[in-house]
Amino acid sequence: MSYGMQLFTNQGLVDVANIEVARFVYTFSGTSTSGTHTVTAFDDSNGLGHISCITNDKKAPPQFSWNNSTKVLSWQAPNSNPNVPNIFQQSTSFRFVFWRFD
Amino acid sequence: MSYGVTITNSQNHKVIQDGDPIYALKRSGTLSPVKQGPETGWYAYDVSVSSAEPTGTEEVFFKVNVGNWIAHKPFFSWLGGPPWQYQYYEPELSQYNSLWNHSSNQSTLPYYVFDRMDNIPNAGNPSGYGMQVFNSNGTVCWDSNKVTNRVSRGGTVGSTSTNISSTANAISLRSWQAAVGPIVNGNRNYLTGHVATRTSTSAWNIAIGNQDWGWFARSPSDGTTAQIPNSPYINNADARYLLAYV
Numbered sequence: 280m281s282y283g284m285q286l287f288t289n290q291g292l293v294d295v296a297n298i299e300v301a302r303f304v305y306t307f308s309g310t311s312t313s314g315t316h317t318v319t320a321f322d323d324s325n326g327l328g329h330i331s332c333i334t335n336d337k338k339a340p341p342q343f344s345w346n347n348s349t350k351v352l353s354w355q356a357p358n359s360n361p362n363v364p365n366i367f368q369q370s371t372s373f374r375f376v377f378w379r380f381d
Numbered sequence: 382m383s384y385g386v387t388i389t390n391s392q393n394h395k396v397i398q399d400g401d402p403i404y405a406l407k408r409s410g411t412l413s414p415v416k417q418g419p420e421t422g423w424y425a426y427d428v429s430v431s432s433a434e435p436t437g438t439e440e441v442f443f444k445v446n447v448g449n450w451i452a453h454k455p456f457f458s459w460l461g462g463p464p465w466q467y468q469y470y471e472p473e474l475s476q477y478n479s480l481w482n483h484s485s486n487q488s489t490l491p492y493y494v495f496d497r498m499d500n501i502p503n504a505g506n507p508s509g510y511g512m513q514v515f516n517s518n519g520t521v522c523w524d525s526n527k528v529t530n531r532v533s534r535g536g537t538v539g540s541t542s543t544n545i546s547s548t549a550n551a552i553s554l555r556s557w558q559a560a561v562g563p564i565v566n567g568n569r570n571y572l573t574g575h576v577a578t579r580t581s582t583s584a585w586n587i588a589i590g591n592q593d594w595g596w597f598a599r600s601p602s603d604g605t606t607a608q609i610p611n612s613p614y615i616n617n618a619d620a621r622y623l624l625a626y627v
Contacts, residue, residue: 286396286397286529288528288529288530289528289530289626289627290627293531295388295390295397297391298390299396299534300395300403300404300529300530302398302400302401302403302522303402303403303404303438303497303498304401306438327394329535329621332555332621333436333438333439333440339616340557342557342618357557357617358617358618359615359616359617360616376438376440378535378623380535381395
């Protein structure tokens, strides 16, 4: 490059003009199969946020949804069919992580 | 801002800033399959017993070549029982926890674990060269001596097939969807769930698709085979994905 700035990535040096990065915003741990948590520091109004869920007990993570108006994350067990055996065991030790890309 | 550091890209998105730590590479490696088949090129990887398993604020991305797919299934090997009407037995691949199935022309699966910069070993330590950025709490937000996680985009996918325009070559995926059948008496069928396919160098597709084979139903009362006339879901839920460059 003749000017500007580059960053070291897995794909080598990349122009800062063309790179998107993720930054850590917030995290909390959960131990119940359902619940809510308020995260005022997170915003997804422009679609450039992301929430991930990492389980510590190797079991299935909860299904979750984010309400950007109330800033509340809700989680619960996935919608299971009562008429067939459920092969998922629900995690009771997990962590939500909030990311931003903007 | 009245002071500090902010460097943005052409979209005016922050790349380097002094507010929050960005994500960087923490470790990487290659997984070998714990099981192969039933179809050519189908492999299963038990992530939970490998260093690819994320903990804390980490996230794992798997590199997927064009034309290949990957799926996530957090299953246990024991699959139902009384008082259920049916039991499922002998899946070909789904016998491990935190399992990722993969179809590829090569059996190994490259993984990359990223974490926030202040959790990267030695990030922010004096190195004698380069550039570091800290926030007002003294937390390192960026370090030029570490590998920056270059992301593409993330989102949620339901039951509708979704095409994603992205030149990213790696994905982090969590899925809760599972269905099986229909099953004719005595026969087997596929297990279906969210499958992420890298369809080209500039696109991905995430849709409900075949993940595994070999499932059949058996009555727990007398052990005879049973049939499932339709294709009932087991879990009906969304998938969440995040794309990145590795």
